[in-house]
Amino acid sequence: xxxxxxxxxxxxxxxxxxxxxxxxxxAIDADESLDDNISAEDAAAVLSKRKAQAAAEMYPDxxxxxxxxxxxxxxKVLGKPHDPQQCRxxxxxxxxxxxQVITGYTVICGDKCVTGKEVTDxxxxxxxxxxxxxxxxTGEPFDKAGGYGIQGKGALLSDGIRGDFYNVVGLPxxxxxxxxxxxxxxxx
Amino acid sequence: xxxxxxxxxxxxxxxxxxxxxxxxxxAIDADESLDDNISAEDAAAVLSKRKAQAAAEMYPDxxxxxxxxxxxxxxKVLGKPHDPQQCRxxxxxxxxxxxQVITGYTVICGDKCVTGKEVTDxxxxxxxxxxxxxxxxTGEPFDKAGGYGIQGKGALLSDGIRGDFYNVVGLPxxxxxxxxxxxxxxxx
Numbered sequence: 001x002x003x004x005x006x007x008x009x010x011x012x013x014x015x016x017x018x019x020x021x022x023x024x025x026x027a028i029d030a031d032e033s034l035d036d037n038i039s040a041e042d043a044a045a046v047l048s049k050r051k052a053q054a055a056a057e058m059y060p061d062x063x064x065x066x067x068x069x070x071x072x073x074x075x076k077v078l079g080k081p082h083d084p085q086q087c088r089x090x091x092x093x094x095x096x097x098x099x100q101v102i103t104g105y106t107v108i109c110g111d112k113c114v115t116g117k118e119v120t121d122x123x124x125x126x127x128x129x130x131x132x133x134x135x136x137x138t139g140e141p142f143d144k145a146g147g148y149g150i151q152g153k154g155a156l157l158s159d160g161i162r163g164d165f166y167n168v169v170g171l172p173x174x175x176x177x178x179x180x181x182x183x184x185x186x187x188x
Numbered sequence: 189x190x191x192x193x194x195x196x197x198x199x200x201x202x203x204x205x206x207x208x209x210x211x212x213x214x215a216i217d218a219d220e221s222l223d224d225n226i227s228a229e230d231a232a233a234v235l236s237k238r239k240a241q242a243a244a245e246m247y248p249d250x251x252x253x254x255x256x257x258x259x260x261x262x263x264k265v266l267g268k269p270h271d272p273q274q275c276r277x278x279x280x281x282x283x284x285x286x287x288q289v290i291t292g293y294t295v296i297c298g299d300k301c302v303t304g305k306e307v308t309d310x311x312x313x314x315x316x317x318x319x320x321x322x323x324x325x326t327g328e329p330f331d332k333a334g335g336y337g338i339q340g341k342g343a344l345l346s347d348g349i350r351g352d353f354y355n356v357v358g359l360p361x362x363x364x365x366x367x368x369x370x371x372x373x374x375x376x
Contacts, residue, residue: 165353
């Protein structure tokens with residue numbers, strides 16, 4: 001059975017290798033428009049399903065995996081920062097507090113479709129303006145939701161998490177592995 | 189100021205690079221005997237201090253970092269498993285429960301010495317005999333305290349942590365970074 005990861009993210013690709021090396025990663029365009037009143041948790045699950053469904057149409061004989069990761073604080077979703085100023089705003093918002101990283105995931109194979117979501121709480125240290133300027137100067141924030149990468153120097157901004165670490169990086173490998181087992185896809 | 193990491197662990201070396209690339213890692217022999225009545229938390233701090241002190245004697249003009257990581261369940265310290273049978277015992281003990289990973293760390297520079305410890309709770313899924321056999325067959329367990337590596341396929345055994353993920357890998361980078369700041373060692 002071919003496995004398709006419907007994601008262009010190199011980080012997700014690396015993480016899926018913890019489960020299996022036999023898959024193909026493909027970039028999938030899916031409609032990302034959402035109802036205004038949808039919650040952030042539901043949004044991640046809905047978007048993961050759209051990506052998986054789009055991939056399943058292209059690869060009907062494969063098992064496909066779709067994911068969507070969002071960073072949420074006070075019910076507000078933080079995307080990838082457009083510029084240093086927005087990155088500064090994001091990091092000030094996250095400073096000294098706990099926020100949520102939510103990954104929705106959907107696995108489709110033939111008629112079977114399983115959608116779930118994984119939530120990890122991430123706590124940030126209180127950041128000084130100097131801390132924030134330093135972190136922006138590393139160049140890490142700009143391709144990452146929420147403006148930080150916990151797998152890089154962003155680790156120095158956080159003093160702990162509650163939940164699955166790899167969910168914060170972008171793929172909840174442990175939960176996904178349990179789901180894949182129900183599709184009879186085993187690790188190798 | 190030269191920085192010496194008193195550890196031969198390639199994992200610690202990679203993690204310290206999140207803080208600085210300018211350091212030298214050296215293997216240090218230190219007395220690892222302990223009083224019978226010492227707690228696991230205190231043991232990690234005591235051993236980290238011994239390693240740092242031994243390194244400080246060899247490199248008196250450098251800043252030295254010593255670390256010791258222990259995996260603890262029911263007050264019992266799990267070392268590196270000697271063979272598949274012991275590994276099976278460890279994983280059965282960890283299955284379906286929470287345990288603690290404790291890293292003691294000591295930084296010495298001249299007359300200044302700071303010792304601390306970081307504790308992370310790690311939860312394991314309930315593991316079947318099949319899960320355990322599979323994980324042992326990956327070859328991952330044997331050079332790792334507690335018999336698993338959360339940075340590898342061991343991630344699939346855990347359903348979450350509470351605390352610093354990198355502490356479980358072997359170096360509490362976020363706490364250590366805060367301590368190093370007090371020595372005026374900044375990231376680069």
